[in-house]
Amino acid sequence: MIAKDDFYTVQPKDVPPEMGEIRKLLATNELELDEQIEVFVVCRREGRLVACAGLDHYTIKCVAVAEDARGESLSLELGSEVIKLAAERGHFHLFLYTPSHNQQWFRGWGFHRLVEVPHFIVLMENSPIAIKQYCESLREQRPPGKKIAGIVLNANPFTLGHQYLVEKAAAECDWLHVFAVREDASLFSYPDRFALVESGVKHVANLTLHHGSDYIISRATFPGYFLKEKEIVDHSWAAIDLLLFRQYIAPALGITHRFVGTEPFDAVTNRYNADMKYWLQAASPTPPIEVVEVPRASVHGVPISASLVRRLLAQQDFSAIKELVPATTLQFLENKYSAHLSATR
Amino acid sequence: MKLRRSMLFVPGDNAAALSTAFVYQPDSIMFDLEDAVSPREKDSARLLVFQALQHPAYHEIETVVRINELNTEFGLKDLEAAVRGGAQIVRLPKTDTAEEIHELEAHVARIEKACGRSAGGTRLMAAIESASGVVNAVAIATASPRMVAIALAGFDYLVDMHTRRSGGSEPELFYARAAVLHAARAAHIDAFDVVYGDVNDDEGFLREVAIAKGLGFDGKSLIHPKQVELLHRAYAPTPEELEHAKRVLAAAEAAHRNGLGVVALDGKMIDPPVLEEAEMVLERAEAA
Amino acid sequence: MKVIKESLAGTLESSDLLVKVAPSDKGSLDIAIQSEVIKQFGKQIERVVTDTLNKLSITEGSFVIEDKGALDCVIRARVQAAVLRATGSEDMDWRKLS
Numbered sequence: 022m023i024a025k026d027d028f029y030t031v032q033p034k035d036v037p038p039e040m041g042e043i044r045k046l047l048a049t050n051e052l053e054l055d056e057q058i059e060v061f062v063v064c065r066r067e068g069r070l071v072a073c074a075g076l077d078h079y080t081i082k083c084v085a086v087a088e089d090a091r092g093e094s095l096s097l098e099l100g101s102e103v104i105k106l107a108a109e110r111g112h113f114h115l116f117l118y119t120p121s122h123n124q125q126w127f128r129g130w131g132f133h134r135l136v137e138v139p140h141f142i143v144l145m146e147n148s149p150i151a152i153k154q155y156c157e158s159l160r161e162q163r164p165p166g167k168k169i170a171g172i173v174l175n176a177n178p179f180t181l182g183h184q185y186l187v188e189k190a191a192a193e194c195d196w197l198h199v200f201a202v203r204e205d206a207s208l209f210s211y212p213d214r215f216a217l218v219e220s221g222v223k224h225v226a227n228l229t230l231h232h233g234s235d236y237i238i239s240r241a242t243f244p245g246y247f248l249k250e251k252e253i254v255d256h257s258w259a260a261i262d263l264l265l266f267r268q269y270i271a272p273a274l275g276i277t278h279r280f281v282g283t284e285p286f287d288a289v290t291n292r293y294n295a296d297m298k299y300w301l302q303a304a305s306p307t308p309p310i311e312v313v314e315v316p317r318a319s320v321h322g323v324p325i326s327a328s329l330v331r332r333l334l335a336q337q338d339f340s341a342i343k344e345l346v347p348a349t350t351l352q353f354l355e356n357k358y359s360a361h362l363s364a365t366r
Numbered sequence: 367m368k369l370r371r372s373m374l375f376v377p378g379d380n381a382a383a384l385s386t387a388f389v390y391q392p393d394s395i396m397f398d399l400e401d402a403v404s405p406r407e408k409d410s411a412r413l414l415v416f417q418a419l420q421h422p423a424y425h426e427i428e429t430v431v432r433i434n435e436l437n438t439e440f441g442l443k444d445l446e447a448a449v450r451g452g453a454q455i456v457r458l459p460k461t462d463t464a465e466e467i468h469e470l471e472a473h474v475a476r477i478e479k480a481c482g483r484s485a486g487g488t489r490l491m492a493a494i495e496s497a498s499g500v501v502n503a504v505a506i507a508t509a510s511p512r513m514v515a516i517a518l519a520g521f522d523y524l525v526d527m528h529t530r531r532s533g534g535s536e537p538e539l540f541y542a543r544a545a546v547l548h549a550a551r552a553a554h555i556d557a558f559d560v561v562y563g564d565v566n567d568d569e570g571f572l573r574e575v576a577i578a579k580g581l582g583f584d585g586k587s588l589i590h591p592k593q594v595e596l597l598h599r600a601y602a603p604t605p606e607e608l609e610h611a612k613r614v615l616a617a618a619e620a621a622h623r624n625g626l627g628v629v630a631l632d633g634k635m636i637d638p639p640v641l642e643e644a645e646m647v648l649e650r651a652e653a654a
Numbered sequence: 655m656k657v658i659k660e661s662l663a664g665t666l667e668s669s670d671l672l673v674k675v676a677p678s679d680k681g682s683l684d685i686a687i688q689s690e691v692i693k694q695f696g697k698q699i700e701r702v703v704t705d706t707l708n709k710l711s712i713t714e715g716s717f718v719i720e721d722k723g724a725l726d727c728v729i730r731a732r733v734q735a736a737v738l739r740a741t742g743s744e745d746m747d748w749r750k751l752s
Binding site: 094097098100101104105108113114129130131147148149150151154158 | 661666
Binding site: 382385 | 665732
């Protein structure tokens with residue numbers, strides 16, 4: 022009937038013909054296609070693709086509008102469509118990446134700046150108060166003390182290496198805050214990983230274990246962490262996660278030191294540690310956080326790592342695993358994984 | 367007598383349209399909860415229309431709500447919103463039988479009672495969108511004293527007829543138009559012509575309006591505000607028509623003053639229908 | 655009625671507003687309003703929102719509102735729609751909506 026803008030969605034994994042047009046549109050907006058985007062909202066006007074917005078779980082990226090279609094309600098309609106799409110997929114608390122010079126545009130979408138890598142990229146969220154509320158809830162758990170440590174663990178699963186790091190940090194500081202990465206993208210589910218961390222640190226008195234959040238190593242703050250192929254990720258991605266930690270989370274809890282294990286096996290995490298020193302310690306208006314890199318605990322000269330444990334698990338080598346994990350983790354692995362296999366024999 | 371030349375469609379989920387449609391001063395405004403609204407947004411649009419109906423700006427214009435068919439999960443809820451919100455007319459889409467009007471009427475009466483609205487206050491209109499609707503048009507139009515109008519919906523009707531619009535004189539719409547018109551006249555209610563979809567083609571729109579007006583349609587369903595003024599101008603009487611109408615009414619006046627039972631003008635008798643038509647012409651002239 | 659899940663209603667388009675609701679983990683009612691006309695109409699918008707929520711007996715929840723110059727009746731409608739979606743209610747008590 023009336024000729025109007027046609028909004029619809031496409032999924033990159035279906036390799037639709039739109040991908041070519043999307044790439045071109047992004048290129049004219051000086052953007053590259055982000056391979057982690059699951060679905061695009063596109064707008065077709067008189068046969069031409071004039072706008073697109075990508076969604077990677079609950080993060081909006083790769084938003085572009087053709088130059089001759091800008092300055093109209095098109096952008097707001099695009100925003101409404103992608104926000105609605107995210108809601109249909111169960112995501113209401115949303116994040117958004119944009120080059121710094123475009124951030125004003127997204128204020129109109131109801132997004133507010135969280136952190137900025139100066140002159141480069143900005144992470145925004147669709148609430149003026151969410152991060153404040155989160156920090157307030159953290160602040161309520163702020164213990165006394167001057168030297169406060171923080172550790173972020175994925176713990177996939179929790180090993181003696183993790184335990185060693187935790188015990189060392191707790192011994193050297195007044196208090197230790199441990200955060201478990203909440204994103205469910207690992208072999209072991211978040212509830213399982215969290216339970217293992219919990220039993221593995223129970224004996225440490227000056228410690229608070231926190232559930233992870235969208236603000237700490239999540240698909241929003243550090244998407245590269247969750248890439249299937251662990252390539253070297255752009256420097257800026259780690260910056261966002263670390264700046265969030267430095268500007269919001271650390272101040273809420275009074276964290277002065279961040280402890281990490283040295284990372285010989287995982288290229289992404291290794292790079293992350295290096296970035297950590299830069300972004301947490303470099304001069305900036307916010308107080309620096311000292312990064313303490315602790316050499317990994319090892320067994321028979323081999324550093325303990327969760328990936329090694331997973332490999333051994335695949336081989337059902339529980340006697341080897343026993344040397345690498347606390348009793349609680351071993352018990353869990355045996356209950357869940359060896360019993361399963363014998364049941365199928 | 368209520369002029370119903372223009373019935374402007376307003377998508378029920380469009381806040382901007384709902385906030386400004388009254389500015390265009392159509393004779394009637396139809397808030398659409400049916401085809402204009404996606405299934406996911408039906409609940410939100412329903413509330414938008416419910417609230418808009420109660421806005422003072424809409425107290426001066428006749429309000430119509432196009433509900434979803436009653437056999438959908440949305441229809442009855444839409445009806446609650448429409449009646450409780452104070453809509454003056456409920457438009458039933460895809461009306462095929464008189465029974466559907468009876469069913470609608472029963473629900474409307476029930477809701478009026480439940481919310482304390484005056485019984486009979488809510489009027490009805492039917493949209494004919496299929497061959498069945500066309501052949502049942504008279505029964506539909508006379509199905510209830512609440513019926514005030516019957517409209518032909520061209521697009522769905524033509525799909526049902528296995529054809530499409532051809533432009534020009536469009537014989538494919540002739541029978542349906544005639545059927546709807548006759549039903550309207552037999553029932554003494556208003557007849558609405560089809561929507562004209564190409565909003566960029568003013569000439570085509572006016573050509574169609576001329577045809578409809580010539581056939582006797584009281585009005586047309588409109589999908590764009592600019593069509594309102596175009597339509598009103600097209601329906602405005604010519605100076606000659608206006609002049610004649612004034613003379614007819616003056617003659618009626620004079621006869622009434624002199625206590626005469628019969629009205630005559632230029633040696634001819636003026637029947638009540640002619641009188642009615644003259645009143646209509648005057649109304650259209652005043653409103654143009 | 656109780657807010658039991660997250661929900662969204664409305665759009666970012668002119669004369670409309672986007673209402674995002676989430677359950678409150680603190681048991682409080684938090685309303686954050688953003689609007690280009692916050693100075694002139696901020697109080698008014700807040701009044702309409704709280705009035706609408708009161709009538710629906712909503713005492714807990716987090717409401718984030720992005721207003722684009724909506725009329726009161728539009729604000730009422732979108733807040734009501736968001737609440738309906740967040741409470742999972744099928745049936746409305748129409749008397750609470752006027």
